[in-house]
Amino acid sequence: MASLSLVNVCKTFKNGQIAVKDFNLDIKDEEFLILVGPSGCGKSTTLRMIAGLEEISSGELWIDGALMNLTVPQKRDLAMVFQSYALYPHLTVYENIAFSLRVRNIPQIEIEERVKKAADILCIRHLLDRKPFALSGGQKQRVAIGSVIVRKPKAYLMDEPLSNLDAKLRTQMRVELSKIHKELGATIIYVTHDQVEAMTLGTKIVVMNAGVIQQAAPPEVLYNNPVNKFVAGFIGSPSMNFIPVWVERREERICIVFSNNRLFLNEDNAHCLIESGYLGRRVYLGIRPEDFHETGPKEQAIKLKVEIKEVLGSDILLHGKIGGNPICGRLKPDFPSEAGTEVSIFADMNRILLFDLDTEENILDH
Ligand SMILES: Nc1ncnc2c1ncn2[C@@H]1O[C@H](COP(=O)(O)OP(=O)(O)O)[C@@H](O)[C@H]1O
Ligand SMILES: [Mg+2]
Numbered sequence: 001m002a003s004l005s006l007v008n009v010c011k012t013f014k015n016g017q018i019a020v021k022d023f024n025l026d027i028k029d030e031e032f033l034i035l036v037g038p039s040g041c042g043k044s045t046t047l048r049m050i051a052g053l054e055e056i057s058s059g060e061l062w063i064d065g066a067l068m069n070l071t072v073p074q075k076r077d078l079a080m081v082f083q084s085y086a087l088y089p090h091l092t093v094y095e096n097i098a099f100s101l102r103v104r105n106i107p108q109i110e111i112e113e114r115v116k117k118a119a120d121i122l123c124i125r126h127l128l129d130r131k132p133f134a135l136s137g138g139q140k141q142r143v144a145i146g147s148v149i150v151r152k153p154k155a156y157l158m159d160e161p162l163s164n165l166d167a168k169l170r171t172q173m174r175v176e177l178s179k180i181h182k183e184l185g186a187t188i189i190y191v192t193h194d195q196v197e198a199m200t201l202g203t204k205i206v207v208m209n210a211g212v213i214q215q216a217a218p219p220e221v222l223y224n225n226p227v228n229k230f231v232a233g234f235i236g237s238p239s240m241n242f243i244p245v246w247v248e249r250r251e252e253r254i255c256i257v258f259s260n261n262r263l264f265l266n267e268d269n270a271h272c273l274i275e276s277g278y279l280g281r282r283v284y285l286g287i288r289p290e291d292f293h294e295t296g297p298k299e300q301a302i303k304l305k306v307e308i309k310e311v312l313g314s315d316i317l318l319h320g321k322i323g324g325n326p327i328c329g330r331l332k333p334d335f336p337s338e339a340g341t342e343v344s345i346f347a348d349m350n351r352i353l354l355f356d357l358d359t360e361e362n363i364l365d366h
Pocket of ligand 1: 040
């Protein structure tokens with residue numbers, strides 16, 4: 001497997017559309033790297049530039065220390081899995097998987113060994129004699145992935161390979177892709193718009209917006225310490241809540257104030273706000289649904305008018321408004337709450353985030 005490096009990579013299409021701006025990234029050997037972001041943010045274009053299917057407008061692509069900008073796709077030794085998979089209808093599953101090895105003149109014995117290993121990893125050994133018409137959608141997708149993992153390229157490139165599958169199969173395939181990554185020790189670059197897929201699969205995640213990298217970090221860093229409001233809102237489900245608040249000093253303590261609520265900050269955060277000159281200014285409070293609790297100090301209670309209660313079994317989601325801002329809280333199932341009533345909930349003040357109102361950057365980012 002291999003390491004890749006993108007240096008100041010930009011893509012401007014002929015019609016003037018700028019798809020990727022100044023993309024800088026090192027991808028380590030055996031990394032499961034995820035490119036994630038909303039539709040149209042430049043994920044596929046980035047992947048296609050790596051694959052050689054799209055010309056790099058400016059910047060450099062390095063694979064294992066060699067500059068690849070002008071190398072044709074076949075010579076880059078990368079394997080790509082697409083969203084829509086094509087199998088040869090007249091060939092068996094075995095022959096579909098073996099196809100890319102046959103055209104490379106690999107000896108028969110090795111082909112058989114590699115096809116069987118791929119089939120075992122994907123649990124499709126019993127399907128090897130079938131033709132594609134006799135397979136379910138999920139089985140076809142596995143065969144398509146099998147036909148790529150039999151090869152031993154420098155890296156695997158995958159563009160939303162699971163997006164055509166139903167929810168249950170997607171979850172199954174997610175687990176299998178993680179296994180494949182471990183068993184093959186593969187370098188994988190994987191595109192998705194689904195933040196759950198990104199969080200569960202990635203060893204490192206690159207969050208993109210409008211052609212620009214917002215943050216590149218391991219999943220837990222993105223979740224706990226997002227660099228800005230975009231990343232904070234994109235990662236996590238349901239999304240983080242945002243409320244514009246005033247930073248004030250009251251009773252000798254630093255607090256945030258919004259629509260009849262006053263929350264005292266912990267010492268570290270209070271110190272950080274004063275140091276960076278936010279006293280008396282407005283900022284965004286960011287709080288994840290799971291960081292609301294049922295109990296807490298009385299003076300820190302937040303009144304939430306519940307509009308909708310969703311029962312998930314292990315938790316409940318309470319949707320309502322605080323001072324006109326839509327809020328969602330994830331609470332314990334026995335928490336007394338009904339739609340139409342007002343409940344007191346408590347924000348975990350050690351988990352809150354604060355964002356600059358203009359730049360939207362994380363103020364508490366240490
Ligand atoms: N061949 C093309 N010509 C012009 N614009 C394109 C072309 N391909 C993609 N784009 C534009 O580039 C941007 C990024 O597209 P893409 O990389 O496909 O986004 P994503 O995969 O993140 O959804 C979009 O605005 C898209 O419309
Ligand atoms: Mg795409």
